[in-house]
Amino acid sequence: GAVVSQHPSRVICKSGTSVKIECRSLDFQATTMFWYRQFPKQSLMLMATSNEGSKATYEQGVEKDKFLINHASLTLSTLTVTSAHPEDSSFYICSALEGSYGYTFGSGTRLTVV
Amino acid sequence: SQELEQSPQSLIVQEGKNLTINCTSSKTLYGLYWYKQKYGEGLIFLMMLQKGGEEKSHEKITAKLDEKKQQSSLHITASQPSHAGIYLCGADISTTSGTYKYIFGTGTRLKVLA
Numbered sequence: 001g002a003v004v005s006q007h008p009s010r011v012i013c014k015s016g017t018s019v020k021i022e023c024r025s026l027d028f029q030a031t032t033m034f035w036y037r038q039f040p041k042q043s044l045m046l047m048a049t050s051n052e053g054s055k056a057t058y059e060q061g062v063e064k065d066k067f068l069i070n071h072a073s074l075t076l077s078t079l080t081v082t083s084a085h086p087e088d089s090s091f092y093i094c095s096a097l098e099g100s101y102g103y104t105f106g107s108g109t110r111l112t113v114v
Numbered sequence: 115s116q117e118l119e120q121s122p123q124s125l126i127v128q129e130g131k132n133l134t135i136n137c138t139s140s141k142t143l144y145g146l147y148w149y150k151q152k153y154g155e156g157l158i159f160l161m162m163l164q165k166g167g168e169e170k171s172h173e174k175i176t177a178k179l180d181e182k183k184q185q186s187s188l189h190i191t192a193s194q195p196s197h198a199g200i201y202l203c204g205a206d207i208s209t210t211s212g213t214y215k216y217i218f219g220t221g222t223r224l225k226v227l228a
Contacts, residue, residue: 034215034216036218038153040153041153041223042221043120043200043202043218043219043220043221044202044218044221045218046215046216046217046218049213049215091153091154093156093157095216097216102145103147103204103216105156105157106156107155107156108154108155108156110154
């Protein structure tokens with residue numbers, strides 16, 4: 001089956017620094033990947049849709065300059081949280097879409113900004 | 115407004131009791147997925163429903179999709195503490211630009227008292 005690897009699984013960073021989260025499709029090519037954020041006791045909220053070779057489509061209310069998404073290849077999408085602040089502390093998860101397998105999710109990244 | 119509404123938002127039941135979680139959309143769903151999750155952890159895929167009127171069961175969990183493909187229910191029989199967690203429905207939703215995005219329901223937090 002399809003596997004999506006997300007790295008790191010946990011990260012702690014200082015306020016004001018940037019953090020990059022990677023999402024890789026290991027055995028398939030994904031033209032489309034999705035990034036989600038989850039706060040405690042809440043559901044997974046779609047942040048943006050990442051398309052290989054083009055700009056990401058951000059959901060309303062998500063700052064594109066703060067959450068930089070790069071999907072430079074068919075197997076890798078990255079989410080960079082720039083100038084992170086404690087309110088950015090959250091659980092981030094990605095998913096990749098591939099025709100045969102449908103949607104496959106990464107295992108998530110727990111970000112803590114101190 | 116949320117495109118996929120779940121009810122109830124949270125649920126506390128005594129061990130052994132049955133319970134039902136609902137997921138409702140204002141649009142026709144092309145595929146409805148159910149997941150279980152704990153905050154900060156990955157998604158556990160439970161079931162996928164595609165056809166109107168479809169019903170699937172796995173162990174003590176049964177999921178149904180109505181004929182109009184706009185509402186799904188997840189039923190747990192004889193609940194156990196191991197059933198506790200966040201239950202999420204997920205589905206493809208068409209966008210105004212003609213593409214699709216994958217979103218989650220508002221979530222239901224289940225607690226089972228021993």
